[in-house]
Amino acid sequence: MNTNMKHNILGGPQDIFYANSNIVPLPLITRTKGIWMYDDEGNSYIDVSSGPVVSNIGHGNERVADAMAHQAKTMDFAYSRVSRHQPNIDLTECISKLAGPGYERVALASGGSEAMEIALKFLRQYVVATGKLSKKKIITLTPSYHGGTIATLAITGDDALDPFIDGFAVKSERIPAPFQYRVPEGHTPESYRMECAEALEIKIQELGAENVLAFVVEPIGGLATGAQPQCEDYVNRVREICTRHGVYLIYDEILCGTGRTGQFLASHAWPDAPGDLVVLAKGLGSGYAPLGAVLMPANMVDHLAGLTGFNFSHTYNANPITCATGLAVLAEYERLDLLNAASARGAYLKVGLEGLAESHPSIGDIRGSGMLMAVELVSNRETKSSFPAEFPPTEHIRIIGLKHGLIIYSRRTANGKYGDWFMVAPPLTITEAECDDMLARLDAVLNDFEIQAAQYMGI
Ligand SMILES: Cc1ncc(COP(=O)(O)O)c(C=O)c1O
Numbered sequence: 001m002n003t004n005m006k007h008n009i010l011g012g013p014q015d016i017f018y019a020n021s022n023i024v025p026l027p028l029i030t031r032t033k034g035i036w037m038y039d040d041e042g043n044s045y046i047d048v049s050s051g052p053v054v055s056n057i058g059h060g061n062e063r064v065a066d067a068m069a070h071q072a073k074t075m076d077f078a079y080s081r082v083s084r085h086q087p088n089i090d091l092t093e094c095i096s097k098l099a100g101p102g103y104e105r106v107a108l109a110s111g112g113s114e115a116m117e118i119a120l121k122f123l124r125q126y127v128v129a130t131g132k133l134s135k136k137k138i139i140t141l142t143p144s145y146h147g148g149t150i151a152t153l154a155i156t157g158d159d160a161l162d163p164f165i166d167g168f169a170v171k172s173e174r175i176p177a178p179f180q181y182r183v184p185e186g187h188t189p190e191s192y193r194m195e196c197a198e199a200l201e202i203k204i205q206e207l208g209a210e211n212v213l214a215f216v217v218e219p220i221g222g223l224a225t226g227a228q229p230q231c232e233d234y235v236n237r238v239r240e241i242c243t244r245h246g247v248y249l250i251y252d253e254i255l256c257g258t259g260r261t262g263q264f265l266a267s268h269a270w271p272d273a274p275g276d277l278v279v280l281a282k283g284l285g286s287g288y289a290p291l292g293a294v295l296m297p298a299n300m301v302d303h304l305a306g307l308t309g310f311n312f313s314h315t316y317n318a319n320p321i322t323c324a325t326g327l328a329v330l331a332e333y334e335r336l337d338l339l340n341a342a343s344a345r346g347a348y349l350k351v352g353l354e355g356l357a358e359s360h361p362s363i364g365d366i367r368g369s370g371m372l373m374a375v376e377l378v379s380n381r382e383t384k385s386s387f388p389a390e391f392p393p394t395e396h397i398r399i400i401g402l403k404h405g406l407i408i409y410s411r412r413t414a415n416g417k418y419g420d421w422f423m424v425a426p427p428l429t430i431t432e433a434e435c436d437d438m439l440a441r442l443d444a445v446l447n448d449f450e451i452q453a454a455q456y457m458g459i
Contacts, residue, residue: 027402032059035427035434037407045402046438049409049423053222053255053372056283057332058429064288067328071321080318087323094330095280095293098264102274103295105302107310108318108326112254112281113147115292116216119277120151122310123214123248126300129307135213136170139203139247141177143418145224146216146252155216157224160414172216173207175199177225178234181365181376181419182384190233197237201245209245214276219266220369222255223411226376226421227368232270239273251275254292258283259333259428261370262343269369286332289325290316338428345430346371352439353424360446362393362453364419371428374421377449379457386416391456393420393449400448404441 006016015026027039035058037045050056057064071087078085092106099106107122109115120138127135140146142157153161154169157177165171178193187195204212215238221228242249251257256266257280267275278295285291304310316322333339350366353375357363364378377393379385387393394410401408410422426438 025399025402027407034058034060035430035438043402043405045405045407046434046441047426048401048406048438048442049425050427051287052282052409053260053423053425054282054285055287056259056428057286057329057336057338058427059287061286061288061329061332063332063335064286064325064328068288068321068325071324075320077319077321079315081313085320085323087320087327088318091318091323091326091330092293094327095284095295098330099278099295100264100268102297103278104298105296105300107294107296108323109281109292109294110290110314110316110322111292112279113149113152114314115254115279115281115294116147116152116155116252117149118292118312119250119279119294120155120214121312122294122296122304123250123277125308125310125312126304127213129304132210134208134211137207137212138172139200139207139212139215140172140174141217142174143177143221143224143413144216144218144252145222147254158414173203175203177221177228178230179225179228179418180231181228181367190231193231193234194237197234197241200238201241204241204245204247209247212245212247214248214250215242216250216252218252218256219269220256220261220372223409223423224413224418226411226419227372227374227423227425229367229369232273235267235270235273239270242276248276249273251278253278254281256369256372259339259342260372260425262339262346264339266369284326284329285322286329288329289322291322291326336429342370342428345428345432345435346373348432349373349424349426349430349435349439352435353442356439356443356446359443360450362446362450365421368424371425371430373424375424376419376421378419379453386420387453389415391453392416393453394422396452397422397445397449400445400452401441403448404444406438406441406445408445 029037030040031038037047095106138155140155140157144157146152146156150169154165155172176196178196180189183192251267281292353366362377365376379387392412394412397410398408408422412420
């Protein structure tokens with residue numbers, strides 16, 4: 001859309017609200033199937049990042065579409081305050097079984113931010129009901145992303161939001177994210193992440209443990225860190241610190257959970273460091289319905305139910321069509337063996353990306369886990385320098401990607417302070433042949449990008 005034409009249209013697509021600089025060009029998608037998206041001009045694109053890492057089971061799944069239609073035709077809505085319904089009971093049982101011990105209760109929500117708010121509200125309600133009223137502070141990492149509502153933006157670790165949040169909402173207390181690609185001078189990646197874990201202990205002591213409600217962390221970062229995975233020694237230490245101080249540990253698995261890493265929960269990789277609460281969304285509804293979930297232990301939920309109860313809800317929580325969709329999505333995970341696919345095809349793709357790095361000096365780092373990876377772009381691999389702000393590589397990559405039939409989701413956070421990267425997180429249904437096709441197109445994109453970058457830098 002020509003941005004100069006904006007004043008001539010009524011309404012407009014969602015992107016009409018975004019900065020003009022971010023929206024040109026955007027294809028008009030009319031059809032989707034598997035890993036593919038098709039636009040109104042007859043172009044086809046591979047969905048390199050499953051949208052914002054959401055379309056885990058792939059597009060155009062007819063079993064899920066049929067389940068949705070069937071639910072809409074037989075029982076469209078039944079409100080959870082005045083009735084019960086089977087899709088709700090079945091979905092929560094299914095999620096709880098996949099999540100395992102410690103997560104016997106599942107509160108359903110209509111997306112990630114709402115689920116994160118439910119997790120925070122539940123914990124707050126629990127400490128209020130059990131007489132620990134001073135527990136209010138939330139600790140999060142910088143950078144991090146925990147949602148787009150006012151409360152979740154306030155706990156999101158992004159200093160650029162300060163003018164928006166300050167005095168408007170209560171900000172979380174921040175400690176540094178344990179980046180592993182660039183570490184401060186004098187540190188190894190290991191010593192840095194252990195220092196970052198110690199920062200949690202110091203922050204809790206500074207605030208007083210009696211005032212701290214929770215530490216919220218993404219097991220694998222999403223678009224705030226570019227798929228930076230936490231390491232086992234870091235989470236073990238963080239778990240121990242939280243337990244010792246009576247601080248709840250919330251894993252934000254909104255993006256990295258539901259099978260992306262090859263296990264149902266990303267935190268299943270750390271048997272000694274389970275979360276107290278885990279928040280899921282994205283892949284749980286896989287783009288077919290807005291669905292989020294908070295996994296909680298029965299003892300806390302049942303204890304609270306005997307006191308005040310957790311009485312906050314939203315109209316669409318656990319609505320039948322969304323529940324039926326979630327059940328159909330999880331059935332597809334099992335039928336298509338998608339957890340194993342995430343590991344196997346993720347490993348295959350990683351080898352392919354490492355192959356690209358041999359001929360593309362702009363690739364600084366390839367990180368992530370399973371089928372959740374990011375490629376960091378640098379102007380100099382030796383110094384790990386980012387590209388200058390006037391040459392935003394993420395925008396260039398996205399636009400060149402469209403030319404080569406790829407829809408690429410990329411990020412430059414804090415004007416490149418934490419690097420520039422694009423996500424490689426296609427639907428878990430991708431085949432090896434499709435991986436090869438995507439890698440060949442990425443090769444061509446990186447060729448074009450490096451020519452443009454060299455021209456810009458005068459090399
Ligand atoms: C880690 C993380 N937390 C929270 C959210 C917010 O989820 P939603 O956009 O569904 O509200 C996102 C979304 O990108 C996310 O990646």
